[in-house]
Amino acid sequence: MTAPLRVGLIGAGWMGHVHAQSWAANAPRGEITAVFDTSDDRARALVDARTNGRARVYKDLGGLLADAEIDAVDICLPHHLHADAIVRAASAGKHALCEKPICLTFEELRAIRRAVDDAGITFMTAHNNLFALPLIEARRMLGDGTLGRVMHIRSNEVGRNSGMRQRRSPVAHLPAAEATYAWRLDPVRMGGAELLDTGYHGAYRLLGLAASASGDFEDRPIEVVAMLGNYYMEELRPGEDTASVLVRFASGVQGVLVTSWAFGDVAPAWQFEVAGHLGSLAGNVTRLVHAAHGWSSPAERVWQTAHSETYTREVTHFLDVLREDAAPLASWQHAARTLQLIRAAYRSAEERRIIPIPEDPATL
Ligand SMILES: NC(=O)c1ccc[n+]([C@@H]2O[C@H](COP(=O)([O-])OP(=O)(O)OC[C@H]3O[C@@H](n4cnc5c(N)ncnc54)[C@H](O)[C@@H]3O)[C@@H](O)[C@H]2O)c1
Structure with missing residues (x-):
């Protein structure tokens, strides 16, 4: 061994x-x-x-x-x-x-x-959310052409960050040092606000789905337009707590990222929705629903799993990459494209225009 x-x-x-x-x-x-x-x-x-x-x-x-x-x-x-x-x-x-x-x-x-x-x-x-079981299955189905040509992908990463509002530590009995939320309120150390922090998960999920939908073609975002707002987390101002981002991919696929720390406590029904010429898919942490055009009712799969397991599977994948030469799902390239998309969204909101995205992921 x-x-x-x-x-x-x-x-x-x-x-x-x-x-x-x-x-x-x-x-x-x-x-x-x-x-x-x-x-x-x-x-x-x-x-x-x-x-x-x-x-x-x-x-x-x-x-x-x-x-x-x-x-x-x-x-x-x-x-x-x-x-x-x-x-x-x-x-x-x-x-x-x-x-x-x-x-x-x-x-x-x-x-x-x-x-x-x-x-x-x-x-x-x-990128732990790549290891949600319904997302893994959705990406397999997209790769197999289940939806035919994909037109539209939506990624939701929304909730209400009352923990940060009330400065609650997410870890019980953490010895005193700088609070988990303190550096997040410093734009220099945070590097942005909600879109860069939690929105990052929704952004890499969007890119992952687009990559699976495009088969051998290496899809990438080519244009981004975004609106930002602050509706709840006053302490983040002038930073945003909510962002809506539209993305056009090279394949023609349209992407939508909605991300927020200001929405309700009830989790949204879906973390992702995909529409293709043959039907649609929607999924969250435990469920995946597939409806082909013409079906009288959708097919649903449910997993006995929890969000916390995505972190365990992420470490398992790191070990597989190191020990069994598995191709890394969350590579430098994937992360670079995610950061590029987010930086383009910030620039779009600041300059109030559509931002073209260069092919080199380490530029804008
Ligand atoms: N994947 C997810 O779901 C998820 C959730 C929360 C946070 N994160 C990410 O995890 C990272 C850490 O966030 P966190 O919430 O754990 O923050 P945290 O503040 O709880 O923990 C950061 C730790 O780093 C220590 N530290 C600060 N400066 C240091 C230095 N120079 N050298 C060594 N230690 C130092 C602090 O004392 C603290 O214990 C961030 O990148 C954050 O975005 C990811």
Whole structure:
């Protein structure tokens, strides 16, 4: 049997805990053997809670990256720190999984690409919603041509962020350090607002569906127009809490992304809807509905699964990519296109016009 992948976890906040649970669920294929957080208390608390006290705690990133007994890092840091951590990890020869968004600027995107290529390491971004079972099945059906030629894809990532409004910690008993929401209110460290943070999930889901619908043709967004607004999260102003984004793909497919922290607490019926010449699909975390034109009633599949399992399957996929040469679903290319789409949407809202999107994903 192959030895477990030894993982250094960087960032012991909310997502640090979620990822640590996901690594534990993937044992014995991988395990967290080291942790670094600028809050030593948080690093130690995570080690105790999630690794039975076994993982080593480092006091700086350089120390963790110099550890020869670490094969890969898992980066769960605030947004403005992603690029530097990925580049340093690659330069130290560590494979890297990094939370979304991959980084904040096109310059950072290019630096990550260079560092990953030069080091020959495996890099993946944490696009956990790609691992929702109904979405995986929908993408398989689109690839098989079930809907015929696809015309329209809609991706919804909406909810009400009352937790952030009330400054509630999403992790129980997290030792005191900067609150999970504090850096999100700083546009420099956040790099945007709701569209860049939660809207990022809806954006990569839209791109993933379009890629599956286009078969061998490498589809990509070619035009974007967006409207932003702030309806609930006053503390984010002038940043948005809601965005509506229209996307035209090279294939002719129209895409719509709706994302919000201001909508109701009740989850929307669908996270995605796809319309094609032969019928339509709609899905969420547990359900997928397919209706071909002419059917008297739709076919429905239901999975016994939960959103939390998307993080577990994301780690499983990272291990499959590393250990079994699986093609990474959340590659640099996929992440770069996602950031490009979001930056184009911000520019569209600012300049109040349609923004053309260049072929090179690290430019706009
Ligand atoms: N996929 C998802 O569903 C999802 C959900 C929430 C957050 N995220 C992403 O996870 C990442 C982390 O977000 P979070 O909510 O866990 O934030 P958080 O604030 O809860 O955790 C960040 C941790 O990083 C530590 N930290 C800050 N600066 C550091 C530094 N220079 N070096 C080392 N540690 C440092 C903090 O002490 C904190 O413990 C973000 O990219 C965010 O977008 C993803």
